Amino acid sequence: MPSVRRTVAAVSVLAAAGSTAAAGHAEVYAPPAPAPALSAPALDARFQAAGRDITRALATAARVHDEGRTRALSAFAGPDRRFLSFDARGGGRAVEVLGDLRHADRIAVVVPGADNSLANYDSPKFVGGGSRALYRQARAAAPGARIAVIAWLGYDSPSTLSADALTSGRAEKGARGLQRLLAGVHAVNGRARFALLCHSYGSVVCGRAARRLAPLPVEDIVLFGSPGTTLRHVSDLRTPARVWAGRAKGDWVRYVPHVRFAGLGFGADPVSPGFGALRFDAGTGPHSGYLKPGSLALRNLALIALGRDAEVTRA
Numbered sequence: 001m002p003s004v005r006r007t008v009a010a011v012s013v014l015a016a017a018g019s020t021a022a023a024g025h026a027e028v029y030a031p032p033a034p035a036p037a038l039s040a041p042a043l044d045a046r047f048q049a050a051g052r053d054i055t056r057a058l059a060t061a062a063r064v065h066d067e068g069r070t071r072a073l074s075a076f077a078g079p080d081r082r083f084l085s086f087d088a089r090g091g092g093r094a095v096e097v098l099g100d101l102r103h104a105d106r107i108a109v110v111v112p113g114a115d116n117s118l119a120n121y122d123s124p125k126f127v128g129g130g131s132r133a134l135y136r137q138a139r140a141a142a143p144g145a146r147i148a149v150i151a152w153l154g155y156d157s158p159s160t161l162s163a164d165a166l167t168s169g170r171a172e173k174g175a176r177g178l179q180r181l182l183a184g185v186h187a188v189n190g191r192a193r194f195a196l197l198c199h200s201y202g203s204v205v206c207g208r209a210a211r212r213l214a215p216l217p218v219e220d221i222v223l224f225g226s227p228g229t230t231l232r233h234v235s236d237l238r239t240p241a242r243v244w245a246g247r248a249k250g251d252w253v254r255y256v257p258h259v260r261f262a263g264l265g266f267g268a269d270p271v272s273p274g275f276g277a278l279r280f281d282a283g284t285g286p287h288s289g290y291l292k293p294g295s296l297a298l299r300n301l302a303l304i305a306l307g308r309d310a311e312v313t314r315a
Helices: 004-021 043-063 069-074 128-143 171-187 203-213 295-304
Strands: 083-087 093-098 105-111 145-151 193-200 218-224 241-246
Touching: 004 069, 043 069, 043 083, 093 128, 105 128, 105 171, 105 203, 105 295, 128 145, 128 295, 145 171, 145 295, 171 193, 171 203, 193 203, 203 218, 218 295, 241 295
Parallel strands: 105 145, 105 193, 193 218, 218 241
Antiparallel strands: 083 093, 093 145
16 A cells, blocks of 8 residues: 555645644735625626725735735736636635626636635636636637636635645535536526536546536536546546546646545546546646647647537547
């Protein structure tokens, strides 16, 4: 059981590091104001409420000389940005809409992995910048398609260098939030079909959420750069959706031991034949490069988001 022993040893080291880092500062950002439940009539009110929360947080960031947040939130406050929700506390949460949510036929939800925060949100390597690249790629591939993309930083993304990144605790909480989001978006647009694009630790979130989403029209679940889902086989997800898996040749996650022991680790490798997912070609890039413009991974992820599975390059 050498791989199990290595995993346990890693947890011990990371837990110690996490406890040292936990001595943070007092929270200076206010919680978001109450907002109406998601529905078609309330959609604009949700956008406006999140915009006001961003404006308040930007003022706080300037007052306390939080330069990183000031830069990030100044971009969030742009006239072309629309957020369903926003919370500046902690690492931050933000749920952004790209495209016409009310009239889309397909809605892709990007579920990010570890190390995502408001400060790096707009980077091409993280959920906001990556989601914009996905939206542009989908529009270029199918100019007439009615597609929307949701960048979902809707849970507390763990730090890679923490014990949280080796357990499913945050994923379980995130799964409940993802279920609420999809139920709300379905209330806005009952015709659209969903695709969940789940990167790295985000695939653990999607794995925990899948069985809860069965009543909703989720047609595709994509696990990419995934360390595992905590489940042994695609059938354990208990979803009628097509389940895809892909890993780039340059992704370090291939070295993660595929074990689950005493609640640690994430089990079976989603790209292994035994897991049973549809495998797509994710190219040769690094762990943070799946949504890089021009990449094979981005092309295939956009095709899946569009529902054009026959055109996806298989691995």
